[in-house]
Amino acid sequence: xxxxxxxxxxxxxxxxxxxxxxxxxxxxxxxxxxxxxxxxxxxxxxxxxxxxxxxxxxxxxxxxxxxxxxxxxxxxxxxxxxxxxxxxxxxxxxxxxxxxxxxxxxxxxxxxxxxxxxxxxxxxxxxxxxxxxxxxxxxxxxxxxxxxxxxxxxxxxxxxxxxxxxxxxxxxxxxxxxxxxxxxxxxxxxxxxxxxxxxxxxxxxxxxxxxxxxxxxxxxxxxxxxxxxxxxxxxxxxxxxxxxxxxxxxxxxxxxxxxxxxxxxxxxxxxxxxxxxxxxxxxxxxxxxxxxxx
Ligand code: C5P
Numbered sequence: 001x002x003x004x005x006x007x008x009x010x011x012x013x014x015x016x017x018x019x020x021x022x023x024x025x026x027x028x029x030x031x032x033x034x035x036x037x038x039x040x041x042x043x044x045x046x047x048x049x050x051x052x053x054x055x056x057x058x059x060x061x062x063x064x065x066x067x068x069x070x071x072x073x074x075x076x077x078x079x080x081x082x083x084x085x086x087x088x089x090x091x092x093x094x095x096x097x098x099x100x101x102x103x104x105x106x107x108x109x110x111x112x113x114x115x116x117x118x119x120x121x122x123x124x125x126x127x128x129x130x131x132x133x134x135x136x137x138x139x140x141x142x143x144x145x146x147x148x149x150x151x152x153x154x155x156x157x158x159x160x161x162x163x164x165x166x167x168x169x170x171x172x173x174x175x176x177x178x179x180x181x182x183x184x185x186x187x188x189x190x191x192x193x194x195x196x197x198x199x200x201x202x203x204x205x206x207x208x209x210x211x212x213x214x215x216x217x218x219x220x221x222x223x224x225x226x227x228x229x230x231x232x233x234x235x236x237x238x239x240x241x242x243x244x245x246x247x248x249x250x251x252x253x254x255x256x257x258x259x260x261x262x263x264x265x266x267x268x269x270x271x272x273x274x275x276x277x278x279x280x281x282x283x284x285x286x287x288x289x290x291x292x293x294x
Pocket of ligand 1 (some may be wrong): 022023131132173174178225
């Protein structure tokens with residue numbers, strides 16, 4: 001299975017709720033940057049997680065491990081599974097890699113263990129793992145509300161190629177939300193703008209608005225990220241956007257030549273890892289990727 005990363009096409013955050021979470025209005029789309037996940041029956045009891053690629057915990061702290069554990073408990077099954085996870089999606093970047101791995105693990109084990117749990121039941125388990133996880137059971141593009149777990153799949157697609165800019169900076173999502181100040185007027189204006197483009201099915205139009213309530217608070221928490229944004233502006237990228245709570249940034253252009261020129265310049269200056277990515281076009285691709293190994 002190839003769990004994909006996501007990008008927030010827009011992200012509007014309301015004030016804190018009683019449970020400490022924040023209500024969101026976010027449009028997310030899966031992109032063609034993947035981890036690899038393989039699930040196999042193990043010959044000894046337990047959940048055995050083997051990680052390669054980028055750094056990630058190969059133990060019970062891993063969200064994929066937690067997904068397997070929670071699903072097994074939910075169906076009262078004694079697990080005996082080997083999980084091989086190859087990480088390409090950097091952690092702490094706002095790309096949802098861990099959530100995507102967890103969602104793929106739920107989908108994969110639902111098949112491997114012949115559970116046949118319906119989508120709604122998987123979504124309930126997913127929402128206990130993290131706010132982003134239910135989105136990855138759906139994809140490729142959805143409007144997510146509540147704390148992120150209420151999913152409305154969208155038929156619209158983003159066509160633009162994106163230059164993803166991956167800095168070596170890890171930001172704690174919880175810290176970003178803790179420092180966020182809700183500005184009702186700004187949020188209302190952002191929602192109005194987001195709805196304008198959503199009503200027209202114009203996700204490319206929405207994307208270039210760069211609506212993300214968390215950008216400035218994340219910047220205020222990381223001088224390194226502020227400096228990176230300045231460097232990118234200096235090299236002619238006027239609009240630098242952020243995904244989720246950061247730290248990954250992205251830039252959009254209609255010109256592929258411009259995207260490639262930016263990519264080369266970022267590489268030359270060695271200030272972050274640039275990567276050209278695009279959004280998924282078809283539902284089928286998302287499903288095939290999740291079911292490819294079975
Ligand atoms: O749900 P998840 O574990 O991904 O959230 C990580 C942290 O981000 C939460 O502990 C919470 O502090 C914050 N968060 C939030 N509102 C959301 C999603 C996340 O405050 N809708």
